[in-house]
Amino acid sequence: MASFKTPALKTPSLSFSSNSRLPSAFSVTFPDNLRFSRSSSRPQRRFLIVTASSASIPGKPTVLVAEKLGEAGLTLLKQFANVDCSYNLSPEELCTKISLCDALIVRSGTKVSREVFESSAGRLKVVGRAGVGIDNVDLAAATEHGCLVVNAPTANTVAAAEHGIALLAAMARNVAQADASVKAGKWQRNKYVGVSLVGKTIAVLGFGKVGSEVARRAKGLGMHVIAHDPYASADRARAIGVELVSFEEAIATADFISLHMPLTPATNKILNDETFAKMKKGVRIINVARGGVIDEEALVRALDAGIVAQAALDVFTEEPPKQDSKLVQHDRVTVTPHLGASTMEAQEGVAIEIAEAVVGALKGELAATAVNAPMVPAEVLTELKPYVELAEKLGRLAVQLVAGVSGVKNVKVSYASSRAPDDLDTRLLRAMITKGLIEPISNVYVNLVNADYTAKQRGLRITEERNIIDGSSESALESIQVQIANVESRFASAISESGEIKVEGRVKDGIPHLTKVGSFEVDVSLEGSIILCRQVDQPGMIGKVGSILGEENVNVSFMSVGRIAPRKQAVMAIGVDDQPSKQSLQRIGEIPAIEEIVFLKL
Numbered sequence: 001m002a003s004f005k006t007p008a009l010k011t012p013s014l015s016f017s018s019n020s021r022l023p024s025a026f027s028v029t030f031p032d033n034l035r036f037s038r039s040s041s042r043p044q045r046r047f048l049i050v051t052a053s054s055a056s057i058p059g060k061p062t063v064l065v066a067e068k069l070g071e072a073g074l075t076l077l078k079q080f081a082n083v084d085c086s087y088n089l090s091p092e093e094l095c096t097k098i099s100l101c102d103a104l105i106v107r108s109g110t111k112v113s114r115e116v117f118e119s120s121a122g123r124l125k126v127v128g129r130a131g132v133g134i135d136n137v138d139l140a141a142a143t144e145h146g147c148l149v150v151n152a153p154t155a156n157t158v159a160a161a162e163h164g165i166a167l168l169a170a171m172a173r174n175v176a177q178a179d180a181s182v183k184a185g186k187w188q189r190n191k192y193v194g195v196s197l198v199g200k201t202i203a204v205l206g207f208g209k210v211g212s213e214v215a216r217r218a219k220g221l222g223m224h225v226i227a228h229d230p231y232a233s234a235d236r237a238r239a240i241g242v243e244l245v246s247f248e249e250a251i252a253t254a255d256f257i258s259l260h261m262p263l264t265p266a267t268n269k270i271l272n273d274e275t276f277a278k279m280k281k282g283v284r285i286i287n288v289a290r291g292g293v294i295d296e297e298a299l300v301r302a303l304d305a306g307i308v309a310q311a312a313l314d315v316f317t318e319e320p321p322k323q324d325s326k327l328v329q330h331d332r333v334t335v336t337p338h339l340g341a342s343t344m345e346a347q348e349g350v351a352i353e354i355a356e357a358v359v360g361a362l363k364g365e366l367a368a369t370a371v372n373a374p375m376v377p378a379e380v381l382t383e384l385k386p387y388v389e390l391a392e393k394l395g396r397l398a399v400q401l402v403a404g405v406s407g408v409k410n411v412k413v414s415y416a417s418s419r420a421p422d423d424l425d426t427r428l429l430r431a432m433i434t435k436g437l438i439e440p441i442s443n444v445y446v447n448l449v450n451a452d453y454t455a456k457q458r459g460l461r462i463t464e465e466r467n468i469i470d471g472s473s474e475s476a477l478e479s480i481q482v483q484i485a486n487v488e489s490r491f492a493s494a495i496s497e498s499g500e501i502k503v504e505g506r507v508k509d510g511i512p513h514l515t516k517v518g519s520f521e522v523d524v525s526l527e528g529s530i531i532l533c534r535q536v537d538q539p540g541m542i543g544k545v546g547s548i549l550g551e552e553n554v555n556v557s558f559m560s561v562g563r564i565a566p567r568k569q570a571v572m573a574i575g576v577d578d579q580p581s582k583q584s585l586q587r588i589g590e591i592p593a594i595e596e597i598v599f600l601k602l
């Protein structure tokens, strides 16, 4: 294989080539905009994700704040974006406004429905949920539209736990009912005799951030604390003196049940007629999680039947609940209007947490609190960074080589690495190959959030294979190969002996290179665009092609010739900075030794 660089080689650039058909909006901007967001102020493990870039958006991005947000968060947002605070929008008003916004910030009071994403027509890049629960955001629709959803998972934990404890104590001592009674001019000391907490068993259902803080505080009140959470660590529970038990045991033995799980299909109406029937008579229920985890009608029945002595509820299936709701009006039920996160401190904290996440995402930083994108640990990301561009470009090249009518269905990606398969996390690379494969042939915009979903939607089956090779395991990858099966090619030489379109590349000095086309070895830097010619190897070919391009002022950055044997068939790969005219490509194709030619845009 012969290969040389022309003197006019342009400065290597790692910038992402933007898609001109679509706003670069939510491009997974690799790798120029790939930055690392690490907040030392937050103690827990941070995962980093590639998110949006606003690099090519003219002017400042616009952030719609649809619910009240703490001042500190607004100040942060205003330093970077135009901030539109419009509260109490109707669903129709939200849909109208959203097409002018790059980001949307909500709390639990705004439904971010599929219609919102559809109405945004691709402009909305980030939805920030200023709090924990994202059940008011249609995550599937966000993912399909390539919109990142971030939340603020930590700043309101203590507030929610404190509210749970406030409800527990208020319920046990009838504080709300007694208060209303005194204000109504009564003095009913016998009516409002409460129950004590000390020595009682409380079952915490959902031993996550809030649940464990509630458990800690309940222990401080002298309660016996048990918890049920199929995904929680028994060690963490043991560390704060809590026993993890089965759901059945938790509900059968508890005097108080405090709910702290997310609303999911599995937790939906987890407390229902059947489960209430298994509870200890006289149990008391606290819910600061989500209304939907309780079958509210069943709870009324359980209250009336005396199974449940009292309930204290901050959250409801429908918010606000109907004024004549039997549950809300029940005299043994204490209610608050979803106040769990509503402390001054929590709201300031949440506002800062979400503003940082949204601004970071708009800047193209790596979001740590993304809800709908695969998490890629920081260390993996750092390592794979140079291969990210290679992966996308190989996908782009491979798909542009396809011809015929059979359609791209099966793509095989092989990673050659000296590392053990478990040591190579390829999710990011697969997403980028998918992006490269799909974007040149569709108007779908692919990013890390929606790559797998989009591939599946299009019936694209991407299989991955790791080939372990000898060598130093210092670099994560030696090469990436992309093969498209069962298709014809616009460039017959791109079909390998086994019948697939095959392109292979590797990273050299930080720059992605194409190193194989079909069975031909080439070596061309993947910058600008590429012309591939199959020719009968003979002297003077490089000069002839070079001069045709030169006449049109097309700058050649790289040339290489891969051949089977001297003076036999060869593939010449030419890197060009500019797009040659059709006429020039035709003239090159008419050089007698040239058998086929294809121009590939990177």
Ligand SMILES: NC(=O)C1=CN([C@@H]2O[C@H](COP(=O)(O)OP(=O)(O)OC[C@H]3O[C@@H](n4cnc5c(N)ncnc54)[C@H](O)[C@@H]3O)[C@@H](O)[C@H]2O)C=CC1
Residues within 6 Å of the ligand: 132, 133, 134, 153, 156, 157, 160, 205, 206, 207, 208, 209, 210, 211, 228, 229, 230, 231, 232, 260, 261, 262, 263, 264, 266, 267, 288, 289, 290, 314, 315, 338, 339, 340, 341, 342
């Ligand atoms: N009322 C309010 O204003 C607030 C409500 N919340 C709600 O509190 C809940 C908990 O929030 P965090 O503790 O921050 O979330 P988290 O994610 O830290 O904890 C949730 C826990 O529930 C567990 N879980 C999931 N499915 C379960 C099941 N079927 N059975 C038992 N456990 C299950 C998970 O393993 C996890 O440990 C969420 O629903 C959140 O939306 C949070 C903050 C304020």
Ligand SMILES: O=C(O)C(=O)COP(=O)(O)O
Residues within 6 Å of the ligand: 107, 108, 109, 130, 131, 132, 133, 134, 156, 338, 339, 340, 341, 342
């Ligand atoms: O963070 C949560 O999950 C909450 O429920 C808090 O909701 P809010 O932000 O107060 O509307």
